[in-house]
Amino acid sequence: MIIDILSDLHFDYYFKQFNNSNKDVKKVYDRYFLHDGRAAGDVLVVAGDLGHYNSQNIILLKMIKKIYEYRAIICVLGNHDYYLDGLVARDDYENSFIRAKELIELINSQDGIYCLDGNIVEIEGVKFGGAMGWYDDAYLKHYHPLRNFSKKSINDMWKDNMPDFSMTEGIENFDDLYHAELPKIEAVYKECDVMVTHINPSFQSEHLSKEFLNQQTNTFFCFNGHKFLRGTTAKHWIFGHTHDSFSYEFANCKCHVNAFNERAPTMKSVYINNEG
Numbered sequence: 087m088i089i090d091i092l093s094d095l096h097f098d099y100y101f102k103q104f105n106n107s108n109k110d111v112k113k114v115y116d117r118y119f120l121h122d123g124r125a126a127g128d129v130l131v132v133a134g135d136l137g138h139y140n141s142q143n144i145i146l147l148k149m150i151k152k153i154y155e156y157r158a159i160i161c162v163l164g165n166h167d168y169y170l171d172g173l174v175a176r177d178d179y180e181n182s183f184i185r186a187k188e189l190i191e192l193i194n195s196q197d198g199i200y201c202l203d204g205n206i207v208e209i210e211g212v213k214f215g216g217a218m219g220w221y222d223d224a225y226l227k228h229y230h231p232l233r234n235f236s237k238k239s240i241n242d243m244w245k246d247n248m249p250d251f252s253m254t255e256g257i258e259n260f261d262d263l264y265h266a267e268l269p270k271i272e273a274v275y276k277e278c279d280v281m282v283t284h285i286n287p288s289f290q291s292e293h294l295s296k297e298f299l300n301q302q303t304n305t306f307f308c309f310n311g312h313k314f315l316r317g318t319t320a321k322h323w324i325f326g327h328t329h330d331s332f333s334y335e336f337a338n339c340k341c342h343v344n345a346f347n348e349r350a351p352t353m354k355s356v357y358i359n360n361e362g
């Protein structure tokens with residue numbers, strides 16, 4: 087099975103309206119997806135950050151599946167999928183968790199499109215497991231041990247540097263969702279062939295984007311998933327959030343990010359043997 091890897095589609099950034107023609111969609115994505123008239127891969131993984139509007143996300147996922155003839159699309163949510171963008175969204179949803187829950191349910195009600203949230207989906211013998219995941223303070227503690235960051239100081243840094251606080255409702259601390267998401271990763275990492283999270287499971291500098299080398303805010307782009315990488319049955323771990331395209335290997339698990347932006351002008355694909 088060939089798995090195409092993408093993340094950070096940010097539909098609302100690239101499409102200013104909800105309903106788009108096939109031509110509009112192909113204009114944005116053909117350069118990624120098209121190989122001899124159709125998608126190269128059998129399954130598309132989208133590792134989070136679909137977009138700010140649930141209904142637009144569904145319309146575009148369905149169109150991508152149909153136009154590029156994917157057998158299945160596997161998603162997880164990202165931090166942007168918790169955002170309440172504008173007054174309309176704030177009126178529509180009491181908090182970010184209600185929006186995220188609605189999006190997961192909407193995705194899973196589509197034919198051949200799945201949103202992993204601490205569960206496993208098997209496609210033609212290949213088990214995909216995952217959840218959004220979230221960042222923690224592992225990077226700061228490892229690379230700045232003498233700074234002795236308090237929770238308050240990390241929260242202040244988070245609020246100053248990440249829109250994740252101001253754009254959401256109901257998330258009070260930088261690591262609230264980390265604690266909520268961890269059991270979902272625990273539940274699946276030993277049972278699957280491919281793991282998907284939005285957040286990078288390694289906090290080691292050499293596994294992060296080179297662009298932000300040594301920056302303290304790297305902590306909001308990764309978590310200490312070393313235990314999971316060592317213990318997982320997955321051969322590939324696909325993540326997003328970092329707007330970059332690179333791969334690394336950690337304890338026999340190959341980790342990949344391929345965010346949709348100008349730096350990843352081609353699809354990244356992996357082959358996984360599903361014939362036993």
Ligand SMILES: [Fe+2]
Binds near residue numbers: 284326
């Ligand atoms: Fe993100």
